[in-house]
Amino acid sequence: MGPLSRRGLLLGGLTLAGGGFLAGGLGLDEAWAIDGPTIISCDGWGSRRNRGVLPVYDRRPVKILVHHTATPNAKVTTRDAAVRLARSIQNFHMDRRGWPDTGQHFTVSRGGIVLEGRHRSLEFVRVGRWQVEGAHCTGQNVVAIGIENEGTYTAVNPPGVLWEKLRSLCAYLCGQYRIRPTQIFGHRDFKDTACPGDKLYAALPRLRSEVAGLLGQKLKKATVDPVAWPLLRIADRGQRVLAAQHLLRAAGVPGIVPDGRFTRELADAVRAFQAERGFGRDDPDLDSGDGPNGMIGGETWPALARPVRAGEGGEAQRAVEVLLRGRNKPVPDVVTPEIWQRLLTP
Numbered sequence: 001m002g003p004l005s006r007r008g009l010l011l012g013g014l015t016l017a018g019g020g021f022l023a024g025g026l027g028l029d030e031a032w033a034i035d036g037p038t039i040i041s042c043d044g045w046g047s048r049r050n051r052g053v054l055p056v057y058d059r060r061p062v063k064i065l066v067h068h069t070a071t072p073n074a075k076v077t078t079r080d081a082a083v084r085l086a087r088s089i090q091n092f093h094m095d096r097r098g099w100p101d102t103g104q105h106f107t108v109s110r111g112g113i114v115l116e117g118r119h120r121s122l123e124f125v126r127v128g129r130w131q132v133e134g135a136h137c138t139g140q141n142v143v144a145i146g147i148e149n150e151g152t153y154t155a156v157n158p159p160g161v162l163w164e165k166l167r168s169l170c171a172y173l174c175g176q177y178r179i180r181p182t183q184i185f186g187h188r189d190f191k192d193t194a195c196p197g198d199k200l201y202a203a204l205p206r207l208r209s210e211v212a213g214l215l216g217q218k219l220k221k222a223t224v225d226p227v228a229w230p231l232l233r234i235a236d237r238g239q240r241v242l243a244a245q246h247l248l249r250a251a252g253v254p255g256i257v258p259d260g261r262f263t264r265e266l267a268d269a270v271r272a273f274q275a276e277r278g279f280g281r282d283d284p285d286l287d288s289g290d291g292p293n294g295m296i297g298g299e300t301w302p303a304l305a306r307p308v309r310a311g312e313g314g315e316a317q318r319a320v321e322v323l324l325r326g327r328n329k330p331v332p333d334v335v336t337p338e339i340w341q342r343l344l345t346p
């Protein structure tokens, strides 16, 4: 055997080994890879150049975070309108937030036009390797791909064409990066924000399930709709608000009256608690304001819901008792964050 054929064999062996490694031995690459939607690159929509060098990591993101832009539910659904939106987000992020580029990796317009947000996002997704650091959710920017969906989905559902493209984009991202469809979350799962709106947030179980379907998978109900921190805000009332009030008292927040009503005064107290801890900064969604907003969501709950041992007494245990009331369940020895989440789920 001459040197040339030896080399050929060696290369062949490496190629095979590489393929096996990438597929995790389960052939996932072959099974998951699908065609995605048409995506307009940064160059394609004429984005500004980013400032400086964007940090790039040699690892795959493991989650997708869904946002809404919190802008009006525009009727104009053209490509030009989508480009104007992408440009206004980039200007907001670069000029007002002081970021080097657009924060999110991708944007989906109400007309179902998909655009690259941050430079290099598309290039890396195409090869299914590397991630450019985003700026769409502090703490998640190097592990999660952020998608901004145009509109405000507090009281209405996204239009069908947006949904279809969001679903297709998520499936494509999952396929390229081998992200599990169960790892699609809303911004509020990690922050105290209404984003991506009650309606779009409520549709996330369906999104997970439909994305899995596009990838030829079937998911169990428990993974499609996992327990999560609830979002509490002004005008809410009931046991969860009462539990939060006891937890705020346990955390030493002054002036909290445990009455189960989320008033403006309660929001002010929560905002002070959040400001003290540096929560609620750097929101990427347009029109969502600066700094903490006094809602109790995915950032404040973990700070409040500390482990509680049975019989320890005090305000935190009172919060547990409030949530167990009428449930006919035994008091857990230790209330862990996961048990808190379950207790807070109606």
Ligand SMILES: [Zn+2]
Residues within 6 Å of the ligand: 066, 067, 068, 187, 193, 195, 196, 284, 285
């Ligand atoms: Zn958001």
